[in-house]
Amino acid sequence: MTKGEDTKLKILEIGLDMASQVGLEFVTIGALAKATRMSKSGLFAHFQSKENLQNDILRYAGQLFSEGVVVPALRTDAGIPRIRALVRNWVEWTSRLSGGCIFVQASNDFKDRPGTVREFLMLQQEAWIDCLRRIAQSAVRAGDFRKDIDLDQFAFEMYSLLLGFHLYYTLLKNEDIEQRQQAALEALIQRYQP
Amino acid sequence: MTKGEDTKLKILEIGLDMASQVGLEFVTIGALAKATRMSKSGLFAHFQSKENLQNDILRYAGQLFSEGVVVPALRTDAGIPRIRALVRNWVEWTSRLSGGCIFVQASNDFKDRPGTVREFLMLQQEAWIDCLRRIAQSAVRAGDFRKDIDLDQFAFEMYSLLLGFHLYYTLLKNEDIEQRQQAALEALIQRYQP
DNA sequence: GACAAGAACGAACGTTCGTTCTATTTTGCG
């Protein structure tokens, strides 16, 4: 790892956390430079444009998300245990960043901002929903879910619970919400069982 | 209605729609002045500060929300029909603004921005959740829901579905999502029935 | 230890931000 790659990673780490709080558009070059104790121009040289910075932050987040949420879940037993693991990992991922899930934040920010950032976000979100779909399918194969269920419907309801958790958790600072969400998850699981 | 109040309303109307798309922080004085064909200073005189503008936009939205979502629902029969009406109104409210529900947008934007705007948003969201709770309670009284249900749990699950709808609708432009959400709502209702 | 390449810097660019003046136009009332 060269020196440049090293500092770039540190920038992305701090930028990611900052973005989870105030949103990608408010991770200004100046503010990020101050937070990393660098000069604006020195930092800027790593990205050539703000759009690149935003994309790099999201790609970096995507990597962490994959490593921290999806992959570990896929290592658990297929079926309901895997679903529970995925949710647990997602909640933990969301609590790790000080502003919650960066993708939820950025999806709201960029839904009406055409460009490469939004394009990336749409792909990421589709991929995430597809992940939920697959995990439901593997639950069907494992015999934990009925065979006639609607996978997309499950993915939607599952993600909705996470989004509900996210709002209660980030804006309202609701303490009990993880239990609420877990209770809702169990009810959701039960509805899809044979 | 004096001339000043009239133009102020027009400003708020356009500002509200703009805010639903790009977020309250990006409704800049300059951009809003251009959109309303006014001068920056002429527009600014109505609000004295940007924070006032943001608060006024949210208060205006709160009024429309109350008139368009809550009040009409309260005029329908208590119980399940009222729940369905509330959801229907919320979806319609969300589709009316070109960027979706302003409160969902702003809640994400301001969750880590201390100030009067966030304070208002937290109160508004608490009030909305309380509205969901009450409507569930009236369903209990009407005999549509069991007596032993957890009202907060219902409110959470209900709002989660709306938030899921919101993301699919605004970012992913998913066409089928209203049906999905309706199906999930019916399943949710059934779980709480006697 | 010399030396090219890479990394970080400070200063400045034009633009836009929110805000504050003063001046001008428009409004509504006697």
Added chain:
DNA sequence: CGCAAAATAGAACGAACGTTCGTTCTTGTC
């Protein structure tokens, strides 16, 4: 109509924005 008050405009402010430039400091290699 006349005139104060209200409403809008125009110009300017310091600060911050993203970006560019040329320069300096730091690497790693021969």
